[in-house]
Structures are given as C-alpha cells and as structure tokens.
Amino acid sequence: xxxxxxxxxxxxxxxxxxxxxxxxxxxxxxxxxxxxxxxxxxxxxxxxxxxxxxxxxxxxxxxxxxxxxxxxxxxxxxxxxxxxxxxxxxxxxxxxxxxxxxxxxxxx
Amino acid sequence: xxxxxxxxxxxxxxxxxxxxxxxxxxxxxxxxxxxxxxxxxxxxxxxxxxxxxxxxxxxxxxxxxxxxxxxxxxxxxxxxxxxxxxxxxxxxxxxxxxxxxxxxxxxx
DNA sequence: TTATTATATGCGAATAATCTAATATATTAA
DNA sequence: TTAATATATTAGATTATTCGCATATAATAA
Numbered sequence: 001x002x003x004x005x006x007x008x009x010x011x012x013x014x015x016x017x018x019x020x021x022x023x024x025x026x027x028x029x030x031x032x033x034x035x036x037x038x039x040x041x042x043x044x045x046x047x048x049x050x051x052x053x054x055x056x057x058x059x060x061x062x063x064x065x066x067x068x069x070x071x072x073x074x075x076x077x078x079x080x081x082x083x084x085x086x087x088x089x090x091x092x093x094x095x096x097x098x099x100x101x102x103x104x105x106x107x108x
Numbered sequence: 109x110x111x112x113x114x115x116x117x118x119x120x121x122x123x124x125x126x127x128x129x130x131x132x133x134x135x136x137x138x139x140x141x142x143x144x145x146x147x148x149x150x151x152x153x154x155x156x157x158x159x160x161x162x163x164x165x166x167x168x169x170x171x172x173x174x175x176x177x178x179x180x181x182x183x184x185x186x187x188x189x190x191x192x193x194x195x196x197x198x199x200x201x202x203x204x205x206x207x208x209x210x211x212x213x214x215x216x
Numbered sequence: 217t218t219a220t221t222a223t224a225t226g227c228g229a230a231t232a233a234t235c236t237a238a239t240a241t242a243t244t245a246a
Numbered sequence: 247t248t249a250a251t252a253t254a255t256t257a258g259a260t261t262a263t264t265c266g267c268a269t270a271t272a273a274t275a276a
Contacts, residue, residue, distance in 0.1 A: 002131075003127065005196075005199070006128075006130045006131050006134075007127045008199055008203075009124075009127070009130050009195065009196055009199050010124065010125055010126055010127045010129075010130055012198060012199055012202075013121065013124035013125050013130075013195050014125045014233090016117075016121035016124060016125070017118055017121050017122045017125040017233090018118055018233085018234080019111065019114035019115045019117070019118045020234095021118075022114045022117050022118055022121075023110075023114050026114075034252085035252070035253055036251090036252065036253085039252095039253095045235080045236070045237090046252085046253075046254095047235090047238090047253090047254080047255085048234080048235060048236080049253095050253060050254055050255080051234085051235085051254085051255085052234095053253095054254070054255085060198075060202045061198075066242095066243090068243065068244070068252095069242075069243045069244060069252050069253085070243095070252065071252075071254095077198050077201065079194050079195075079197055079198050079201075080198060082194050083191045083194040083195050083198070086187050086190055086194070087117060087120060087121050087187075087191050088113075088117055089187055090169075090185050090187050090188060090191070091113070091117050093185065093187075094168045095116075122263095125263095126264080128264095142222085142223095143222070143223055144221090144222065144223085147222095147223095153265080153266070153267090154222085154223075154224095155223090155266075155267075155268090156264080156266075157223095158223060158224050158225080159224085159225085159265080160264095161223095161224095162224070162225085174272095174273090176222095176273065176274075177221065177222050177223085177272075177273050177274060178222065178223085178273095179222075179223065179224095
C-alpha cells in the first residue's frame with residue numbers, strides 16, 4: 001500500500017528529472033503559454049516539446065486549454081512551482097558551499 | 109549558462125524519481141540511520157540500497173558519518189524534506205480530485 | 217592473524233527515458 | 247474543398263537507470 005504511494009510519488013516527480021521539463025515549468029511560472037510560444041523560446045524540436053508537454057499533462061502537472069488553433073499549457077498546481085523553487089535553492093546552496101570551499105583551498 | 113543550471117537542477121531532482129529513494133528520504137526525515145537500519149526497514153537487497161545511498165550522497169542530498177563499523181546517513185538539507193512533502197501533497201490532491209470525480213460519475 | 221559484520225563497488229542484463237524523423241490530426245481561412 | 251498553421255502521435259535508435267550477483271574494502275573482535 002505504502003509502496004504504491006511511493007511509486008506514484010516518484011511518477012509525479014519524474015517531471016523534475018529532465019532539464020527541458022524544468023525549463024518548461026520555469027517558462028510557465030507566470031502563466032500559461034501556447035506550444036508555439038514555448039517552442040520559440042526553447043531550442044527544442046516541436047515534436048519533442050509536445051512529448052514532454054504530453055507527459056507532464058498525463059502526470060497532472062500541466063493542464064491545457066484550447067483557443068482556436070492554439071493549445072495553451074499552464075501549471076495545474078502552484079505547489080509544483082514551490083517544489084521547483086525549493087530544489088533550485090538546494091542546488092544554489094550547494095554551489096555556493098562548493099565555491100566557498102574552493103576559495104578556502106586556494107587561499108591556504 | 110541557464111542550460112547548465114537546468115541540467116544540475118534536474119540532476120538533483122533525479123533523486124525523487126525513484127520509489128526506493130523516496131522511501132529512504134521518508135525514513136531519514138526524523139534523523140539519520142545506519143545502512144543496516146535502513147536495510148532492515150526496507151525490503152531491498154543491501155547492495156542496491158548502497159547504490160541508491162551512494163547516488164544520493166554524490167548529488168549532495170545525503171551526508172554520512174562513520175561510527176565504528178556503521179555508517180550513518182542523514183539528509184543534508186531540510187529543504188529536501190520540504191520539497192518531498194510538497195510533491196506528496198500534490199499527489200494526494202490529485203488522488204482526492206480523482207476520487208471526487210469517480211463519485212460524481214457513479215451518482216450520475 | 218583470522219573471522220565476522222557492515223558497507224561499497226564493478227559488471228552485465230533488463231528496463232525505461234529520450235530523441236529524431238516521419239506522419240497524423242485539428243482548426244481555420246481562402 | 248483545399249491550403250496553411252498548430253499540435254500530437256508513432257516507431258525506431260540511442261542512451262541512461264536500475265537491478266542482481268559476485269566480490270571488495272573497512273572496522274572490530276577473538
């Protein structure tokens with residue numbers, strides 16, 4: 001039973017394990033964008049972008065809205081942005097810790 | 109430059125993309141544990157557990173302390189627990205949303 | 217030193233994630 | 247209906263993760 005929860009939890013978090021998908025989340029932070037808008041901001045083939053978006057939608061991280069010929073993707077739950085930010089903070093803290101260590105070593 | 113940040117960010121978040129590793133984080137929430145303790149709580153071969161621990165350590169998520177023959181693993185940054193919790197909330201909200209939908213459909 | 221316990225590592229097989237290229241579908245305009 | 251634009255899907259090749267098994271190392275006790 002608990003095992004299933006961990007599996008679903010991991011399934012959702014898979015979203016964070018790819019740089020392109022993190023970029024998508026970052027680009028959608030301040031509101032929805034169409035595939036086209038994302039595509040023009042992202043240096044990635046359109047098909048590949050669609051694949052990532054589709055995965056993120058399946059996992060319930062993104063939601064879509066059609067407007068004519070465009071499809072707008074938005075972040076389904078703001079908590080996802082929060083988790084994204086927290087993990088980025090973890091990364092930045094790691095980097096600055098390493099930087100301090102290098103300086104210490106250099107000045108020794 | 110930004111691309112590198114996304115890659116490192118994804119590298120750290122990889123930690124969340126596997127159910128065993130999530131279980132490890134969950135087990136270490138309230139403090140460090142030795143590999144042996146984890147192993148006896150976890151239904152996973154010892155070698156495989158060590159592999160996960162080693163990966164999480166490399167990524168800076170866990171830190172270790174040796175005490176005699178035992179090695180204690182602990183969570184290096186409490187923010188990791190926070191991110192873990194937030195994503196679990198996202199999951200639970202999804203599940204209850206789906207549950208509500210099922211009930212609606214059944215009663216229709 | 218040898219035996220024992222705790223932990224880590226290396227390697228290969230199995231599986232999963234990712235990308236590319238081609239093609240399909242859906243909407244709108246002409 | 248046809249053409250054009252936006253988006254999605256499929257299949258296959260490539261690469262990365264995960265795991266099991268065997269073995270290695272490290273600390274301690276006898």
